[in-house]
Amino acid sequence: MEKGMPVLKASRIFGVPRQTLRDRVKNVVSIDCVTTGRTPVFTLEEEGYIVNHIKSMANLGYGYTRQEAVDIGTRFAENLGKRKHTDPLTLRWFSGFVSRWPELRVLKPRSLEHLRAKAASPGNIQRYFTELDGIIKKYDLTDKPHLIFNVDEKGISQCHSPPHVVAGREVHPPAVTSGKSSTTTIIGCGSAAGFALPPYFVFQGARMHQDLLNGTSPGSNGCVSETGWSNSSVFRQYLEEHFLRFIPREDRYVLLLLDGHSTHISVGLIEWAKAHKIILFILPAHTSHILQPLDVGCFGPLQKIYNFECHKEMRLTASTISRYNIGSLASKAYTKALSPENLQNAFRKTGIYPFDSSAIDGTILEPSRVFSNDLDVKNSGDNACGPAEDEHTVVHRMTDFLAKKEATLISTKSEKQLKKTERKCLSKLTSGRCITEDEVEQAILNYKKDTSSRNTKNAANKKQDKGPILKEKEEATRVSTLNDSQTAGPSGAAVTHKPWLDDWNSEELDIEIREEEKCCVCKNFTPDAVRQSSVLQFVKWGKCNACGHWVHLRYCSKTIAVRRGAEFKCIHCS
Structure with missing residues (x-):
């Protein structure tokens, strides 16, 4: 056709229908169109910009639903002048759009907590790997995977989640479970060499029975706690009685990676670890889903295998899942999930062994972009969806519309972060740090001292700044408890002595009360009528707008109540 060949001759030579060829020559149908039917609203280039924008928003953690994608397409078409506001796109357009782009699919995203995304x-990941690399080299653990361990807790319930089953299409079948139950915690630990310590169970209860460990793996142990969850004393007991029994003792340092839960950090635990040559390295806060080996490669399979074992147990036996057989079922799942292959792959995937600071996939870190305070990151969306604006006016219009949406999201989230003030907390000192190092341990000690003195000072200030109304309530409580002795009443029953019936002295009751907190009329904190009453009463106060002194309402003033914002004056100023 470029050499001037007639359309009819070209259609005969190449076997293309004449009308089809003529429509493309006259640009009635785009040359890029390879399907029959109605011509798409957008060209492939324009649809490419939409695809890139949809994928970018999904990677940031704020993806579009079907209808939202249709709305984006409608506004994009309006921006290009291809559609009017009264003629929006429909879900039928979306179906064709997805069929033309196989890289897109509709799926349910996994939940990601706000703190984890941030x-x-x-930057945080790089600082963590830099710190970890220094510790590994300092203690000569580069080629010693059998001395690098990770410990974590996993909660399981007697009421399991049923696995997928095969059933007929006409019904949605039920799955029988044990019902409501308590939580049992498994403390698991494994090394980069693939060695898994036997499980350690924390049952809910007040007294440990050995029957709870029937059928568990050899070497398994356990204890009880009030809630079934681990705590500081349970974790310390685990390290002393269980962890030390199974780790290699070659008079060499052992690296133990763990998350920054409060039960894992204490001054006493740090001193104990240093005495036993155990290096405690705290993972960065809220990053265990990508940096903790057990979370990344072991505890997910453990939960699925445990659910399968419980489902099988419920079908093959007459018993339900209880605290007396949950240990044996969990041990089977623990042994399969914490296999040597899974442990080695988990440590490799998290970049711990072999050490690799680039092991973390960059797409996992994309949601943190929207919380960045870097202005370059905020404005990076200007050219994120296509070529530079000076190439073509239409291209600029396309890229500008979609890029502004992403830039608006990033600027909104990051501006909110700029307004927040940094809180002083323990995790700021321990996150991504080795707490057995001297400088970190000293920082923790200083934080504990500052927190203790600050709490004491706040309590003293709170006690000193109590207003007259609160003091009135406290005085009533104090007076009612001055004498707890009981005397026999007329019926022979013991009655509590009421000290407010006695003739109390005004100075005795008003002790430790400042002069400005007393009534400016009667010069007492408690009115005489209330002091002499046999019934416990609370006194209302009013503050004079003229002199600023407090007055007893009803007793020392004709006013019974003062509404908020109303004018009130004492008898001296009225």
Whole structure:
């Protein structure tokens, strides 16, 4: 056709219908169109910009639903002048759009907590790997995977989640479970070499029975707690009685990676670890879903295998899942999930062993972009969806519309972060740090001292700044408890002595009360009528707008109540 060949001759030579060829020559149908039917609203280039924008928003953690994608397409078409506001796109357009782009699919995203999305930033991850690399080299653990361990807790319930089953299409079948139950915690630990310590169970209860460990793996142990969850004393007991029994003792340092839960950090635990040559390294806060080996490669399979074992147990036996057989079922799942292959892959995937600071996939860190305070990151969306604006006016219009949406999201989230003030907390000192190092331990000690003195000072200030109304309530409580002795009444029953019936002295009751907190009329904190009453009463106060003194309402003033914002004056100023 470029050499001037007639359309009819070209259609005969190449076997293309004449009308089809003529429509493309006259640009009635785009040359890029390879399907029959109605011509798409957008060209492939324009649809490419939409695809890139949809994928970018999904990677940031704020993806579009079907209808939202249709709305984006409608506004994009309006921006290009291809549609009017009264003629929007429909879900039928979306179906064709997805069929033309196989890289897109509709799926349910996994939940990601706000704190996890914010904490998993490239800067935090890089600082963590730099710190970890220094510790590994300092203690000569580069080629010693059998001395690198990770410990974590996993909660399981007697009421399991049923696995997928095969059933007929006509019904949605039920799955019988044990019902409401308590939580049992498994403390698991494994090394980069693939060695898994036997499980350690924390049952809910007040007294430990050995029957709870029937059928568990050899070497398994356990204890009880009030809630079934681990705590500081349970974790300390685990390290002393269970962890030390199974780790290699070659008079060499052992690296133990763990999350920054409060039960894992204490001054006493740090001193104990240093005495036993155990290096405690705290993972960065809220990043265990990408940096903790057991969370990344072991506890997910453990939960699925445990659910399968419980489902099988309920079908093959007459018993339900209880605290007496949950240990044996969990041990089977623990042994399969914490296999040597899974442990080695988990440590490799998290970049711990072999050490690799680039092991974390960059797409996992994308949600943290919206919380960045870097202005370059905020404005990076200007050219994120296509070529530079000076190439073509239409191209600029396309890229500008979609890029502004992403830039608006990033600027909104990051501006909110700029307004927040940094809180002083323990995790700021321990996150991504080795707490057995001297400088970190000293920082923790200083934080504990500052927190203790600050709490004491706040309590003293709170007690000193109590207003007259609160003091009135406290005085009533104090007076009612001055004498707890009981005397026999007329019926022979013991009655509590009421000290407010006695003739109390005004100075005795008003002790430790400042002069400005007393009534400016009667010069007492408690009116005489209330003091001499046999019934416990609370006194209302009013503050004079003229002199600023407090007055007893009803007793020392004709006013019974003062509404908020109303004018009130004492008898001296009225």
